[in-house]
Amino acid sequence: MSKSEFSKLHIAMFPWVAYGHFIPFLHLSNKLAEKGHQISFLLPKGVQPKLENSNQYPTLIHFFPLLLPHVDGLPPHAESTSVVPLNQQKHLAFSVDQTRDQVESIFKAIKPDIVVYDFWFWIPSLARQLGIRSMLYVVVSSMSIAYNTKMVAKETTPEEATELPPDWPSSAVRFKAEEAPIVLFKAEDFGSGLTFYERIRTTIVESDAVAFRTCYEIEGPYCDYVAKGFGNPVLLTGPCLPETKTPMLDEKWANWLTLKPPEGCSTVEEALPEGFQERVEGRGLAYGGWVPQELLLHHPNIGCFVNHCGYGTMWEFLLSDCQIVLIPEIGDQILNTRLLVNELQIGVEVERGKNRQVSKESLSRAIEFVMDKSNETANMLRANHAKLKQKLSNRDLQEEYINNLIQALQDLVKK
Known part of the structure; x- marks a missing residue:
C-alpha cells in the first residue's frame, strides 16, 4: 500500500477572487477529495452558492465564507472580479487582504496541514507562524509567470518588456513590439502597497512549493524555467478538468453562445449594435451570463x-474537437496563443489592424481558413489538435499527475 493510500491530508484552499481561479481550485479540490483528502475552501460569502453544485464531495470539501470589508473604489457588495473592472481590482485585492484576521481564526480552528493559495502574499508568513505549509497554485500558464518575472522591477521599458528573457525555451512564444503597452503593468499599488508583480514575486519566493495547473506535455520547458529561476519545488497537477457527469446540455443551451461585456459596458446587451438581437433572433443567441462552456464545445x-485564449478556456478547447481561432487581449492570453499557434500548431490567431483593432473581415478570414477542409494547413491544425487531445484525455495521465502531487504534498508536510 502506498503512502498516498493511508496518509490523508487536510488541505486549505484560498484562491484569488475570480471565477477563473475559484473553479480550477475547486477542480483540484475534487481530484484530491476523490483520493480521500479533506478540503477546507475559503471564499467570499456571496460566491459560495454559485460553486456548491460543482462540489462533487460535500462530505470532504467544506466551504468557509469570508466577509469582505468594503473599501473605497469598489462597487457595493463586490466579491469577485466579475463585477470589478481591471483598473479597480487593486481595491478588491486590498479588501481581501483585510480578511487576514478571519483567515487566521479559521486556520487556528481547523488546523490544516497545508494551505494552497494564490496572490495572497501574506499567506506564507501566516502559515509559518501556525506551523502550516504553504503552496502557491498557479492557474495561469507557467509561460506567463516565467516571462513576467523579469518585469518585477519598477522601471521596465516597453522595449525591455518584449525582449526574450535569458535562456528562454522558445523564440516562437513571445510578445510583439506593438503589444508592449498592454504587456506592462504600471508600477503602481495593487493593494496593500505592492505592485502586481511584487505580489507575484512574493507569493512565489515565500512559498514552500509552487504548483502549476499544467502538464509537461504542454509546458515542460517553461516549468523548468520557473524552477531554475526561483529554486522552489515545482509541481504539476495536470489539466485537472472534471469528468463530465452530465452528458446532456439543458434544453436552454442545446443551441449555444456566451459573451462577456466589453470594457465600458455593464452588460452584453448594451454593447450590441442597434437592431442586432432582432436580426439574429431565431438563429443565434447573445448572452452575458454563465454558460456550461465545456459542454457547449462538445456539441456536434x-x-x-473563437476565444481569447484564457487559460481555463484553453484547457477546455484542447479537449474538444473544435477548430480554434484566437483573439488574445492581455499578457498571459498572448503567450498562450503563441504557444498554441506557433509552437504546437493547433489553431490560428486573428490578424489585427491599426491600434490592435480586429476587423470583421480578418475574423471572417480566420474562421473560413480553419473550417476549409480542402486546405492542407487547416487539416494539419486539425490533426495536431486531435493528437494532443488524445494524449491529454488519457485518464492514466491525469491520475499520475494527481498521485505525484499528493506524494509531494505528503513529503512537504513531513519535512
Whole structure:
C-alpha cells in the first residue's frame, strides 16, 4: 500500500477572487477529495452558492465564507472580479487582504496541514507562524509567470518588456513590439502597497512549493524555467478538468453562445449594435451570463471556437474537437496563443489592424481558413489538435499527475 493510500491530508484552499481561479481550485479540490483528502475552501460569502453544485464531495470539501470589508473604489457588495473592472481590482485585492484576521481564526480552528493559495502574499508568513505549509497554485500558464518575472522591477521599458528573457525555451512564444503597452503593468499599488508583480514575486519566493495547473506535455520547458529561476519545488497537477457527469446540455443551451461585456459596458446587451438581437433572433443567441462552456464545445453542431485564449478556456478547447481561432487581449492570453499557434500548431490567431483593432473581415478570414477542409494547413491544425487531445484525455495521465502531487504534498508536510 502506498503512502498516498493511508496518509490523508487536510488541505486549505484560498484562491484569488475570480471565477477563473475559484473553479480550477475547486477542480483540484475534487481530484484530491476523490483520493480521500479533506478540503477546507475559503471564499467570499456571496460566491459560495454559485460553486456548491460543482462540489462533487460535500462530505470532504467544506466551504468557509469570508466577509469582505468594503473599501473605497469598489462597487457595493463586490466579491469577485466579475463585477470589478481591471483598473479597480487593486481595491478588491486590498479588501481581501483585510480578511487576514478571519483567515487566521479559521486556520487556528481547523488546523490544516497545508494551505494552497494564490496572490495572497501574506499567506506564507501566516502559515509559518501556525506551523502550516504553504503552496502557491498557479492557474495561469507557467509561460506567463516565467516571462513576467523579469518585469518585477519598477522601471521596465516597453522595449525591455518584449525582449526574450535569458535562456528562454522558445523564440516562437513571445510578445510583439506593438503589444508592449498592454504587456506592462504600471508600477503602481495593487493593494496593500505592492505592485502586481511584487505580489507575484512574493507569493512565489515565500512559498514552500509552487504548483502549476499544467502538464509537461504542454509546458515542460517553461516549468523548468520557473524552477531554475526561483529554486522552489515545482509541481504539476495536470489539466485537472472534471469528468463530465452530465452528458446532456439543458434544453436552454442545446443551441449555444456566451459573451462577456466589453470594457465600458455593464452588460452584453448594451454593447450590441442597434437592431442586432432582432436580426439574429431565431438563429443565434447573445448572452452575458454563465454558460456550461465545456459542454457547449462538445456539441456536434459547433465546429469552430473563437476565444481569447484564457487559460481555463484553453484547457477546455484542447479537449474538444473544435477548430480554434484566437483573439488574445492581455499578457498571459498572448503567450498562450503563441504557444498554441506557433509552437504546437493547433489553431490560428486573428490578424489585427491599426491600434490592435480586429476587423470583421480578418475574423471572417480566420474562421473560413480553419473550417476549409480542402486546405492542407487547416487539416494539419486539425490533426495536431486531435493528437494532443488524445494524449491529454488519457485518464492514466491525469491520475499520475494527481498521485505525484499528493506524494509531494505528503513529503512537504513531513519535512
